[in-house]
Amino acid sequence: MNARSDIKEIKNAIRAVGLRATPARVATLRLLRQATSPMTHGEVAAELDENGVDKATAFRNLNDMADAGLLRRAELGDHLYRFEELRDGEGEHDLHPHFLCVDCGSVTCLEEVKLTVGSRKASEQVGEVSEILLRGRCNNCQ
Numbered sequence: 079m080n081a082r083s084d085i086k087e088i089k090n091a092i093r094a095v096g097l098r099a100t101p102a103r104v105a106t107l108r109l110l111r112q113a114t115s116p117m118t119h120g121e122v123a124a125e126l127d128e129n130g131v132d133k134a135t136a137f138r139n140l141n142d143m144a145d146a147g148l149l150r151r152a153e154l155g156d157h158l159y160r161f162e163e164l165r166d167g168e169g170e171h172d173l174h175p176h177f178l179c180v181d182c183g184s185v186t187c188l189e190e191v192k193l194t195v196g197s198r199k200a201s202e203q204v205g206e207v208s209e210i211l212l213r214g215r216c217n218n219c220q
């Protein structure tokens with residue numbers, strides 16, 4: 079087990095944003111840390127069901143942790159909110175892009191893809207970028 083999924087470390091991360099580290103919140107953040115892509119509320123609730131966390135609690139905890147700045151909520155054009163933990167050094171407006179497969183609906187984090195400084199400046203002329211989304215067919219669907 080790596081340090082990021084260590085229970086003590088997870089509790090510290092939750093307390094660091096001013097929330098109580100309840101067992102349900104710890105289970106939620108642990109799940110998101112183990113996931114390789116952002117998860118919808120439904121996916122989180124289905125997984126936590128086994129831990130005895132009901133749907134409403136799962137939903138409330140996801141939103142509480144997003145409001146506290148621990149998680150980010152992303153809507154990637156398919157009307158589903160997905161949740162993931164903010165990475166180290168990522169601010170709310172300095173986020174990694176996502177790839178959405180138009181066939182299977184899978185979402186992949188693109189940690190290494192960044193807007194260049196010039197592109198960022200150009201986009202600021204238009205408005206504030208809240209999400210960078212690439213759409214296409216994933217390797218499984220081609």
Ligand SMILES: [Zn+2]
Pocket residue numbers: 179180181182183184215216217218219
């Ligand atoms: Zn696909």
Ligand SMILES: [Zn+2]
Pocket residue numbers: 115116162174175176186187188
């Ligand atoms: Zn991501």
